[in-house]
Amino acid sequence: MQQIINEINRLKKEKNAIILAHNYQLPEVQDVADFIGDSLGLAQKASKVDASIIVLCGVYFMAETAKIINPDKKVLIPDPGAGCPLAAFADKKTVLEWRKRYPEAAFVAYVNSTADVKAVVDICCTSSNALQVVASLPQKQVVFLPDKNLGSYVKSKIKDKEIILWPGFCIVHENVEVEDVLEVKKIYPDALVMVHPECREEVRALADSICSTGQMFDFVEHHKDVKRFIVVTEWGINYALKRRFLEKEFIEPKRRMECQNMKKITLKKILNSLENEYFEVKIDRETIEKARIPIEKMLTVG
Ligand code: SF4
Known part of the structure; x- marks a missing residue:
């Protein structure tokens, strides 16, 4: 090696x-x-x-x-x-059909989407900035794609907009069960629970913090007195966290969450x-030019 x-x-x-x-x-x-x-x-x-x-x-x-x-x-x-099986839930043709169905809506694409799809939406977002991105939009109606779980998290926080959810999900985060978290919490009652917003609502309800992988680093940083964290997302992050916070312990849910891709x-x-x-x-030039606009818009929001 x-x-x-x-x-x-x-x-x-x-x-x-x-x-x-x-x-x-x-x-x-x-x-x-x-x-x-x-x-x-x-x-x-x-x-x-x-x-x-x-x-x-x-x-x-x-x-x-x-x-x-x-x-x-x-x-x-x-x-x-x-x-990314989540990205595969949305294709350009269907997004264009939805645009006809919801002509007044802003279309927000999670970055977990193809270049073709990015080229036909108004703005992109990540799990770190989804709330700021949606809140920044002037439109009252928003179509959020392709992740219904991240979308429902945004919907639970932003009440003054009608948020329409695309029926996609990440299989790795969709499959984690409440019991997978509770069982390890029983063993480590002192641990704080960090949950990725791609998880289902009932799993997010167990969180001390709902955060993107990037935000997990900040959460750990801000909890200097806490030794253990239960990390409800793909297990690779535990290695990244441990590299930075040697003295802390990062615990996986009972069933390992692994993205084969x-x-x-x-x-x-x-x-x-x-x-x-x-x-x-x-990627062809035209798609690059069009897909660049919603990404750059996102980067100006945060
Ligand atoms: S964990 Fe894998 S399947 Fe899920 S959103 Fe990330 S890349 Fe896609």
């Missing part, structure tokens, strides 16, 4: 490449990354990098987002089969990607 890591580091320098990795990536992938973050963090980082090549270790829509923000850079994803990215695939400069993310 060390030999692969050395080669990755050598090629990064030689090719002026940067590795961006999502918090849900395998521990060894996080270890070779130059930057680790949530979707918003990766999008913001991608907008600032001066490398010639971006290797995006995450799922496909994240690599597309990096390409949309950096159209003149080479963006690589080590495994193009790393898709995130875990498709391996060190070997990263090495292949750097060596052969594949798999390059390609």
Whole structure:
């Protein structure tokens, strides 16, 4: 393994490449990354990098987002089969049909959506900034897509708008049960519970804090006296949290939450990607131009 890591580091320098990795990536992938973050963090980082090549270790829509923000850079994803089943819930044709059905509504797309879908919505959001984004809109009616759980969280907080939910969900977060959390809470009653907003309402109700993966770092930071946290999201984040907060303990729900797609990215695939400069993310110019607008609007909100 060390030999692969050395080669990755050598090629990064030689090719002026940067590795961006999502918090849900395998521990060894996080270890070779130059930057680790949530979707918003990766999008913001991608907008600032001066490398010639971006290797995006995450799922496909994240690599597309990096390409949309950096159209003149080479963006690589080590495994193009790393898709996001949540993003697959919304396609451009159906979004356009809904736009006809709700002509007055603002269309808000969670970044977990394809470039084609981003190109036909008004603004994007992440789980970090969904509340601010929706609150910032002048429209009274909002169609929130594709995640009904994040949408219902936004709906529970923003009462002065009619929020229409798209019927999509993330299978990893949808499947976690109340008992999975309560059973570990019984063992560690002193632990604070952090729940990702892609979880269902009844699971979110158990949270001391509902937060995106990025916000989980802030929550831990602000609770200096607390030793343990139950982390209700994909388990890769626990490694990222532990790297930063060595003295704390991060506990998974009883049943492990694992995103098979995130875990498709391996060190070997990263090495292949750097060596052969594949798999390059390609999006046509028109889609890039159109999809860029809602992403940039989001970045101005926060
Ligand atoms: S955890 Fe869920 S939303 Fe995130 S990439 Fe996997 S399937 Fe998509």
